[in-house]
Amino acid sequence: MRRVLFLAWLTLQEVGRRRLLWIGLALGAVYLAVYAWGFRAAFGECLGERPRSEEMARAMALGLAMAGLYGVNFLVVMLSVLASVDTLSGEIASGSIQTIVAKPLRRWEVVLGKWLAFFLLVLSLVAALGGGVLGITWGWSGYWPHNVPEGLALLVLEGAVLISLSLAGGARLSTLSNGVLIFMLFGVAFLGSWVEQFGALMHNESAVQIGILTSLILPTEALWRRASYLMQPPDTTFAASPFGALSVPSSAMVVYALLYGAAALALAFRAFNGRDL
Amino acid sequence: MSARGPTVASAPAIRTHGLRKEYGRTVAVAGVDLEVEPGQVVGLLGPNGAGKTTLIKMLLGLVRPTAGEAFVLGRPVSDWRVRGRIGFLPEHFRFQDWLTGREFLEAHGRLYGLPAQERRERAQELLEMLGLARHAERPLREFSKGMLQRVGLAQALLCRPELVFLDEPTSGLDPLGRLLVRDVLRQLRAGGTTVFLNSHLLSEVELTCDWVAFMRRGQLVRAGPLAQLLSGAVEVQVRAQPREPETQIDWGEFGDAWPQGDGGWRLRLASEEQVPDVVEKLVAQGVRVYAVEPRRLSLEELFLQVMEGEEAG
Ligand SMILES: Nc1ncnc2c1ncn2[C@@H]1O[C@H](COP(=O)(O)OP(=O)(O)O)[C@@H](O)[C@H]1O
């Protein structure tokens, strides 16, 4: 375990060395600043124009918070993939993996160390950005969504699934093919999720089924849908919107995502283990 | 072919049987049987693409053999624990280059599982041994190719290995660096470490190795103790004159002698033992012998001979 932790630390250092992390952090900071400014502007306007309606203000704050978290969701997806997509394939291509794997350790320890490093990265990203959006919302409006820990945990799970997938790909594919593959899967699941929402809106059962099936290809978007559903009060429904909850992924989808992530990580172990370096 | 070093009681440092690696349709290593006794400095020679690197990688568990088996230090290569007693300098050594020389060595000491105290001491010791102490606090990205090669070599020695694999250890080194490597090899041999090195620098191998194997197209074509391989064939420069100028010298069973002009011949003999016989034969013919100078083949000549011989065969 000490070796795994050390490998994780080495990976974090590597990530820290790259510009990506700092661009990501800067992006996150800008994002929070824009959110804070936008929230204040929109919320202030809304309250200024009409007589104070508690219900109206709450709906407004909720909508803005969900929109803000949707952006966080996107940043988490992008950064978890971009940070990890190169880590195995890049070190295999440069040969720097050879000196590591020739040490007295098992190959899966290398993969697990890397996974752990990126998981910590996602965890801090969700905590900082998600916490930031919710904190700003609370600061300006006093509004705090439902089930925040569960919601944020689902975002972390989303990142973890993507990391596992990108490590599995990186153990076998080049950085480029791996990246293309993951974003293609993500794109399919994303579209499928919209098909599902519209299907629900139009009461088209087969469209809903298609959407659910595409979520099985990659359950990330479904996790976001469930997270946003959990954080909204039961009586709100934003119709066909990114955080719409017309057709809500069930808790079975969460279990599926957990299994999916575990299977992808196991695949990463296997693929890296059998690979000539 | 089978290649055996001198026998010692303990388990061989390296033993392979029918070891083979195919990459698609390319046969990189075509069934190698090898046995290396502990404490030897072994040089594996061969042209580019002969399969030397692939062979080493299989012995380190980096590459999975297509067929055959391999053991290092008495353990199968798939046993990860055995690598705690093995050092490795890869051919194209690269590493996270923001680390300083010292951080790099300490990081690898950790991967070897060395305790903190020992890690620090060993890193310092090796930095000094390889002439890098002055550069210890500089990041690797500022290192020259030669300095990188040295720090890579230091890394290979961190765990005081019983067996060290060096893939082209002198590549990128200036003459001074090569001298240093030679010195390190001498120290390792004195300490009883088995060294297995790949090289195409024949003179290096000639100076440092006890035991040599030639590899070509994935096969070991000849192997044995260096002294024995080199003592096999000798070339003799003969300066002699028949008593009557118009008579031909009969070289008999010693085959063709190349005339060198002004009464000189060059003769290739299977062994040094034949030199007195040649002299005897000449004298018996009444030839006046001025000089007979046997000269051992250099490793380079032997290398060319082996490679050409295989080409013809
Ligand atoms: N990863 C690989 N994929 C495909 N072919 C390879 C790979 N590695 C080596 N080879 C091929 O195997 C042969 C032996 O290569 P190598 O072991 O590097 O030789 P050497 O170290 O003696 O120069 C070469 O023909 C090389 O092209």
Ligand SMILES: [Mg+2]
């Ligand atoms: Mg090579």
